Amino acid sequence: MNMLIFLKVLFCVDIVYSITLTNNSINKSNVLIIFVDDMRHLTEKEVYLPNIQKLARESIQFRNAFAQQSLCAPSRNSILTGRRPDALHLYDFYSYWRDVGNFSTMPQIFKEFGYDTYSVGKVFHPGKSSNFTDDYPYSWTYIPYHPPSEKYKNSAVCKDKKTKRLQKNLICPITVKTQPGSTLPDIETLKYSIDILNQRNRSKPFLLAVGFHKPHIPLKYPHQYLKRVPLSNVTPPNKPYMPIEMPLVAWHPWSDVRHRDDIKALNISFPFGTMPTKWSLKIRQSYYAASLYVDDLIGQLMGHVDNDTIVVLTSDHGWSLGENGLWAKYSNFDVALKVPLIFRIPGFHPKSITTPVELLDIFPTLVDIVGLTIPTHKCRGFNDKSTLCFDGTSLVSLMRNNASTVNKSFAISQYPRPGVYPTINSDKPRLKHIKIMGYSIRTKRYRYTEWISFNNTQFTRNWDEIYGIELYNHILDDEESDNLHLEAKYTHVRQKLSRLLRQHIDPK
Numbered sequence: 001m002n003m004l005i006f007l008k009v010l011f012c013v014d015i016v017y018s019i020t021l022t023n024n025s026i027n028k029s030n031v032l033i034i035f036v037d038d039m040r041h042l043t044e045k046e047v048y049l050p051n052i053q054k055l056a057r058e059s060i061q062f063r064n065a066f067a068q069q070s071l072c073a074p075s076r077n078s079i080l081t082g083r084r085p086d087a088l089h090l091y092d093f094y095s096y097w098r099d100v101g102n103f104s105t106m107p108q109i110f111k112e113f114g115y116d117t118y119s120v121g122k123v124f125h126p127g128k129s130s131n132f133t134d135d136y137p138y139s140w141t142y143i144p145y146h147p148p149s150e151k152y153k154n155s156a157v158c159k160d161k162k163t164k165r166l167q168k169n170l171i172c173p174i175t176v177k178t179q180p181g182s183t184l185p186d187i188e189t190l191k192y193s194i195d196i197l198n199q200r201n202r203s204k205p206f207l208l209a210v211g212f213h214k215p216h217i218p219l220k221y222p223h224q225y226l227k228r229v230p231l232s233n234v235t236p237p238n239k240p241y242m243p244i245e246m247p248l249v250a251w252h253p254w255s256d257v258r259h260r261d262d263i264k265a266l267n268i269s270f271p272f273g274t275m276p277t278k279w280s281l282k283i284r285q286s287y288y289a290a291s292l293y294v295d296d297l298i299g300q301l302m303g304h305v306d307n308d309t310i311v312v313l314t315s316d317h318g319w320s321l322g323e324n325g326l327w328a329k330y331s332n333f334d335v336a337l338k339v340p341l342i343f344r345i346p347g348f349h350p351k352s353i354t355t356p357v358e359l360l361d362i363f364p365t366l367v368d369i370v371g372l373t374i375p376t377h378k379c380r381g382f383n384d385k386s387t388l389c390f391d392g393t394s395l396v397s398l399m400r401n402n403a404s405t406v407n408k409s410f411a412i413s414q415y416p417r418p419g420v421y422p423t424i425n426s427d428k429p430r431l432k433h434i435k436i437m438g439y440s441i442r443t444k445r446y447r448y449t450e451w452i453s454f455n456n457t458q459f460t461r462n463w464d465e466i467y468g469i470e471l472y473n474h475i476l477d478d479e480e481s482d483n484l485h486l487e488a489k490y491t492h493v494r495q496k497l498s499r500l501l502r503q504h505i506d507p508k
Contacts, residue, residue: 029346029370030309031110031207033362034301036294037072037122037216038329040318041065041338047229047288051299055313056342057350060399064356065341066411066442067317070329071428073125075316075359080105080124080139082363082390084412086382086505089459091416092430096131098138104388106363107139110207113372118196119144121189122211147188152180154218158262170260171286173223184220186212190297197304212297215290215319217328218260225289225296234285237322238479241274245483246324247468249420249436249451252427254320254327271422272325280322287321310369311344312362323479330427332415332440332449332470333480343399345369353398356411356442360392368394381507382459411442412504416454420467431456436467441501447472447480448497463502471497 041063042049068078073093074085081088081103088097097103107117117140124130124139126146134144157179158169176184193210200206214221242251253271257263266276275283298313305311320326320335329336341357343365367374379389393408416434418425425433437454439461440447453465471485471494484490 028205030205030306031115031366031370032305032309032311033123033207033209034298034311034313035076035121035123035209035211036298036313036315036340037211037213038317038319039215039291039294039315039340040321040335041340042288042291047291049291049295051295051302052313052340052342055298055302055311055344056340059311059342059344059350060348061350061352062341062343062357062395063352063354064411064442064444065314065339065359066334066337066356066413067315067339067359068413069415070317070331070336070413071415072122072316073127073129076123076125077129079314079316079359079362080107080135082106082360082388082392083379084360084382084391085414086459087379087384087391089431090129091434092428093125093127093129094430096128098131098135101385102387105135105139106366107207107209108135109367109372109374109388110370111139111141114204116141116201116204116206118142118206118208120193120196120208120210121145121147121186122213123209145189145192147183147185147192149179149181149183149188150185150213153185153213153220155180156261158218158220160262167261168218169262170218170257171262171282172218172220173226173286173289174220176222184222186214186294186297189213190301193301194304210301212294214294215287217256219283219286219290221286221290221293225293226285228292229285229288231281231285234281234288236277236280236284237324239324239481240277240280240322242272242325243481243483245486247420247451247470247483248422249417249438249468250331250333250449250470251422252326252328252330253422253424254330255424255427257327271426274325275322275327283327284321287319308346310346310366311342312366313340313342314359314362315339316359324481328427330415332413332438332447334442334447334474334478337413337440337442343369343395345399348399351399351401354444355398355408356444357395357398357408358392358411360390361395361408362392364390364392364394365396368396409443410500412501413440413442414438415440417451437461438468439501439505440470441497441504443497445474446493446497447474448485448494448501450498450501461506463506469494 158172417436418429418433440449449470451468453462472480
C-alpha cells in the first residue's frame, strides 16, 4: 500500500477510534461469523445437513438471501465492506478496494471498538483483492491464519480408478491420512478456530471469522461422506439443457469444471455442450458429500461456542448443479446467488423469513445488534467515497417483525461479461475485458435481469444498449428455465421491475 493510502487509513481510523470509544452502550457480545465457500441454498430434499439445520432451528433463518456477485473475491469484499461491487470497482481478483476508496470493513470497525478480531481460513479472498495480507493490520488484530495444507488444494491427489494415476479431478473422495501432511485445509481451520475459542484473552470481546473451503471445487473430501449420499437417492436437474429463451450472454461455459482431468476426458463440446447424465449425478452426489463434510466441521466448531455468542452463518455465493445446463457459479441465476443466511442472536426468537435480503445487509445488521454507534449513513450512490456508509440495510426490524419500519423487498446482484458470445474468459473476465454488465433484481416472486453496455474505465452504464433481458416467475418456475420477458401478459411486470432496477443502480 502506498504512503498516501496508508495515511488516509490512519486518519480515518483515528476518527472512528475517537468517536466510538466514547460510546458506553455497546453490547460487547462475542461474534462468530462462519463463511462456507460456494455453498448454495440447499434444501432438505437435496441433502439434509444436520448441524446447519440444528443451528437454523435455534436462529433467525433468511430463506431468500442473495449474494451481490457470484464470484468469491467481489462477493467477500462486498460483504465485509458493506458496499456493492460497483462501489468497490471490483469484479475480479485483481484489484484492492482501498486503492479505490478507503472504505472501512466490518472487522475493522469491531477492532476499533475494542474487539479482538481473528481471521481463520478463507474470509477475505487471498491475493491482490485483499492486498496479499487479508487486509491486515487494518481489519484484524492478529495475522490471519491460512492452513499450511492449503497449498495442496489443487494438487494431483485424486486417484484414477482405471490407471491408478494421481490426477487433478473435479470429483475427489480421499483418505485423509494419505494426503500431504495427513490432513485437509478445513480440518486445520477447524482446529485453529477451536484453539482461539479455548485460549483467547477473555478480558476482551472477540469477532472470529472462520472460512471453510468446501464445497468449493475440487470436490475433495473424506471418502466416507460419499456413503451418506447414495447415488440412487440423487436426482438429476429438471432442465439439464440450455433453454431456447436464454440470452446467449446469460450462458457461461463453466471452464474451471471442464479443465479438471476427469471432466476434460469426457470431451464435452465448447461452449454449449451438455454434461452426460451419469456425470451430472456423480457431480451432484459429490457436491452434497462435500457439503456434509463441512457440515460436520461446523457441528464440531459449534460445540465450543457458548450460547451468549452471536453466530452468523452464510456463503459467498451459490453453485449451479446442472440446472439449465450450467455448472459452477458465474451467473445471475438463483442457484448461483442464493445462499444460506442464519443469525443466532441471544434474546431473539427463532423464526424463518422469506423476504429477499442481501449479503450486504450483514454488516449494518451486526453493527445494529451489538450497538455500535458510529457516524454512518446510507450510501449516496456508488460514487460515495465516505469512509463508512452502507449500501445494505440492517435486518433487525425484519427479525423483530416491526413491519412499519421494514424497507426491504428485493435483492440486487450483478455479473460481468466480456461479450455476448461465450468464450474462454466469459466466466471470470478481468476488469479490462468487461464490456457488458448483467444487473438482476429479485423480488419474492420474480427475477428480472438486464444485460447492458458497461464502460470498464469510467464505470458507467448505457441502459439503452441492451444485450439480453430475462424475466422468471418463481411461483411457476423455480429453476428459472422459462424466460417470460416477451410475453404480453408480463409487460407491466417487466416495465415495473426495469424501472426499479434502473432507479436503484443509477439514481437520478
